[in-house]
Amino acid sequence: MGTYAASKAALNQLNRTLAVEEPDITTIAFHPGAVKTEMSEHLQVEGKGHMDPAVIDMLTSSDMRVEADVPGRGIRNLVLRAGADYTGKYLHYNDPLVTSL
Incomplete structure (x- = not known):
């Protein structure tokens, strides 16, 4: 389980880093x-x-x-409707930021 958790932590950090380094790209870490x-x-x-x-x-x-x-459905809504203000975020499938889109 440790290597799995470490890989997820690395992906979350990559998401945050890309949000800063590539501001024209919306990056979101999604927990299904x-x-x-x-x-x-x-x-x-x-x-x-x-x-x-x-x-x-x-x-x-x-x-x-x-x-x-x-x-x-959450992934679909994020792809179609999430704006730049979502970039760098880690979102659960049932987060109001996802379900409200």
Whole structure:
């Protein structure tokens, strides 16, 4: 999990850096949530014994997981409507800045 977390931290920093270095480009780091996929189903079975049980529960809980179309709509709205004021931000799929677009 450590390398995964480190890669996400690096992407967030790259997003913030690009926002400063390339002001004419809108860059956004997007968190889609725990999306219901075959991979998350596989994780629930195969992840036991390899990952923190609390992390597996969080990623596979039916209350936490969303269908792919939910973050997909957020990405679509950001691509079509997000202005320069969004650049450099880290946004969750259910953030009001995403859902209000």
